[in-house]
Amino acid sequence: xxxxxxxxxxxxxxxxxxxxxxxxxxxxxxxxxxxxxxxxxxxxxxxxxxxxxxxxxxxxxxxxxxxxxxxxxxxxxxxxxxxxxxxxxxxxxxxxxxxxxxxxxxxxxxxxxxxxxxxxxxxxxxxxxxxxxxxxxxxxxxxxxxxxxxxxxxxxxxxxxxxxxxxxxxxxxxxxxxxxxxxxxxxxxxxxxxxxxxxxxxxxxxxxxxxxxxxxxxxxxxxxxxxxxxxxxxxxxxxxxxxxxxxxxxxxxxxxxxxxxxxxxxxxxxxxxxxxxxxxxxxxxxxxxxxxxxxxxxxxxxxxxxxxxxxxxxxxxxxxxxxxxxxxxxxxxxxxxxxxxxxxxxxxxxxxxxxxxxxxxxxxxxxxxxxxxxxxxxxxxxxxxxxxxxxxxxxxxxxxxxxxxxxxxxxxxxxxxxxxxxxxxxxxxxxxxxxxxxxxxxx
Numbered sequence: 063x064x065x066x067x068x069x070x071x072x073x074x075x076x077x078x079x080x081x082x083x084x085x086x087x088x089x090x091x092x093x094x095x096x097x098x099x100x101x102x103x104x105x106x107x108x109x110x111x112x113x114x115x116x117x118x119x120x121x122x123x124x125x126x127x128x129x130x131x132x133x134x135x136x137x138x139x140x141x142x143x144x145x146x147x148x149x150x151x152x153x154x155x156x157x158x159x160x161x162x163x164x165x166x167x168x169x170x171x172x173x174x175x176x177x178x179x180x181x182x183x184x185x186x187x188x189x190x191x192x193x194x195x196x197x198x199x200x201x202x203x204x205x206x207x208x209x210x211x212x213x214x215x216x217x218x219x220x221x222x223x224x225x226x227x228x229x230x231x232x233x234x235x236x237x238x239x240x241x242x243x244x245x246x247x248x249x250x251x252x253x254x255x256x257x258x259x260x261x262x263x264x265x266x267x268x269x270x271x272x273x274x275x276x277x278x279x280x281x282x283x284x285x286x287x288x289x290x291x292x293x294x295x296x297x298x299x300x301x302x303x304x305x306x307x308x309x310x311x312x313x314x315x316x317x318x319x320x321x322x323x324x325x326x327x328x329x330x331x332x333x334x335x336x337x338x339x340x341x342x343x344x345x346x347x348x349x350x351x352x353x354x355x356x357x358x359x360x361x362x363x364x365x366x367x368x369x370x371x372x373x374x375x376x377x378x379x380x381x382x383x384x385x386x387x388x389x390x391x392x393x394x395x396x397x398x399x400x401x402x403x404x405x406x407x408x409x410x411x412x413x414x415x416x417x418x419x420x421x422x423x424x425x426x427x428x429x430x431x432x433x434x435x436x437x438x439x440x441x442x443x444x445x446x447x448x449x450x451x452x453x454x455x456x457x458x459x460x461x462x463x464x465x466x467x468x469x470x471x472x473x474x475x476x477x478x479x480x481x482x483x484x485x486x487x488x489x490x491x492x493x494x495x496x497x498x499x500x501x502x503x504x505x
Contacts, residue, residue, distance in 0.1 A: 079199070079206040082135045082143055086199045089188060095148045096188035098195050101161065102170070102181060104139035109268060110168045114285030115349070116140050119161050126157060138206050145188075158183050159380075166378035172402050221283040222291075230276045231294060239298045240306065240482040242270040247478075247498055248316065248425060249451045251435075251444050257501040260445055261314035261343050264303060264481070266295055289320065289350075296323040300332040306481050309496040314341030318375070320350060321357040324364055333368065341371065345396065348376040362392060373425065379408055382415035396425045399434040399448065413441070452478065458499050465490030 089096055103116060120136050123144055127134050132146030162171040162182060170182050186195040220226050244267050250260040272281055282288055296319050303315060315336060323329055324344070333342065344365055351358045351374075362372045371393040378398050387395045395416070402408050416424055421442035429435055429448030438446060456474035460466035466474070468490060477489045478498075489495055 077203075077206045077210070078135045078137045079202045082137070083199045083203050085133050085135075085145060086196050089145060090192055090196060093188045093192050096192075097146055097149050097151075097154070098186040098188055099144045099146075099154060099158075100184045100186070100198075101142040101144075101158075102183065103165075104137075104141045105170050105181060106140075106165060106168050107170075109282065110165055111140055112282050112285045112288070115164055118164060122157060122160060122164075126154065129153070137202065138209060151185075154185075160384075163378075163380040163384050166380040167376055167398055169400070171380065172400055218278075220279045222279055222281050222287045223284065224287070226276075226279045227287050227291060230279060230281065230291060233275050234294060234298060237274060238482075239295070240302045241480075242267050242274055243299060243302055243481050244479050245481060246447055246452065247455060248445055248447045249455075249501065251439065251446065259313060259498045261316045261341065262312040262498075263316040263318075263343075263345070263447070264299065265318050266299065271295075289353075293320045293322055296320055297326060297328040300328050302481075304332055304335045308481075309493045310498075311336070311340050312496075314343055314371075316343035316345060316373070318345045318347070321346070321354055321361040324361040333370075341369075343371045343373060343394075345373040345375040346392075348374065348381060351390070358390075362390075366393075379403065379412060379415075382412065386418075387415065388418040394423050394425050394445070395419050396427050399426050399428045399430075399438075401433075404433070404437060409437075409441070454501060455498060458501055459494050462499055463491050463494050 086098075101119070103111065103119065116136070120134070120142060123134055123142060126132055126144055126146060126149065130146035130149040132144055132149070134145075135143045137143065165171050165182075186192075188195060222230070243264055245262050245264050247259045248261050248263060249257050251257045268282070275281070281291060296317075299317065300323075303317070319329075336342065342365075344361075346358060346361070365372050373394045373396050374387060374390050374392040375396045376398070377387060377395055378400070379402070382397075397412075397416070403412065422444060424443050425445040425447060426434065426438040426443050427447045429438070429446050429450050431450055434448065435446055435450065452475050453471065456471050456478060459478070460469065460471065460474055463469075469477075473485070473488075477485045477495055480486055486492065486495065
């Protein structure tokens with residue numbers, strides 16, 4: 063029995079790991095010129111392991127299979143392994159670079175391990191490293207066997223298909239969606255180093271949504287059905303925001319929407335409910351834009367004609383190398399902060415990419431440290447989002463709030479981040495939660 067057998071006396075279950083092990087065993091006989099490449103996609107954050115992007119990654123690598131007489135394996139955990147002969151490393155590197163851009167919002171694409179190794183991809187020269195690679199293939203078979211056994215024992219999580227989608231949609235109708243809506247302020251820092259809230263972004267917490275709506279369904283398992291689901295959720299979020307009963311209306315609402323949502327009566331009702339009282343900012347995800355470029359331009363132009371603003375969301379240093387953000391002509395470009403931006407070369411690349419856009423139109427997101435704010439200000443960026451700002455808002459709120467002695471900073475931050483539910487009910491001063499006091503003396 064080879065390394066892929068699933069137990070004595072049982073029919074062997076053939077997995078991609080079995081097939082990889084057998085292929086590696088054959089390659090071991092003639093190793094000259096052979097190279098293996100292992101993409102660690104299983105280590106991506108759950109939200110980034112959606113089926114659509116995994117398929118795109120797999121298809122990108124199929125060109126390498128034909129070009130270099132290779133074999134490719136999509137493993138049970140979504141890792142991809144490519145074995146090829148006489149491959150030009152420069153071409154493999156170029157393909158990996160495209161994949162980093164595809165998953166660029168995930169820390170895996172730019173973070174190194176404690177030993178300095180690339181966490182996104184591992185190369186093996188099979189003439190020199192065959193034993194290491196072959197041992198890894200054996201471990202993968204064992205892990206796949208254990209995972210399959212664990213899945214058989216665990217409560218079954220269903221994939222999102224037409225049947226389970228119907229169930230989820232029925233649950234949406236009976237669920238208070240407001241409980242999973244989150245908000246985060248976008249802070250604009252002015253020349254005199256005071257700051258104010260440019261807009262409040264409202265979005266769904268996918269993790270909370272999963273728990274509330276579908277603990278037995280993996281709602282991210284099918285990108286296309288999830289996109290349909292997200293369009294339904296768009297409408298519910300817009301309805302919730304109209305009925306939320308804010309003590310103080312945000313100066314501007316920012317919402318993440320599908321292009322098709324802009325055309326719906328629900329969006330028009332939302333517009334009418336805030337007209338003259340608050341601005342509207344709509345954020346579009348880069349992946350959604352690529353799926354319907356014409357639809358994006360129509361939605362952007364319609365928003366602009368009605369006095370609203372648009373945001374190109376999901377940008378990173380890698381994606382900016384592949385596309386000209388200025389061509390999308392949105393009012394703002396949202397750039398996700400990462401620590402490698404401090405590097406002088408990376409900073410220069412960003413200046414080249416964002417110079418035509420103008421840093422005054424850039425929103426720096428995921429600002430979790432003071433360093434991110436300092437770097438942004440040094441580049442001329444004035445708009446920021448992230449946990450560091452969330453904590454600063456809470457600290458200023460507590461300094462002015464007569465009920466603050468009953469709260470901790472974390473509690474205040476959590477209460478600012480929701481629009482309903484127990485955390486908000488436990489706050490003794492909902493007026494201040496919605497007021498977002500101005501910030502002063504930011505250094």
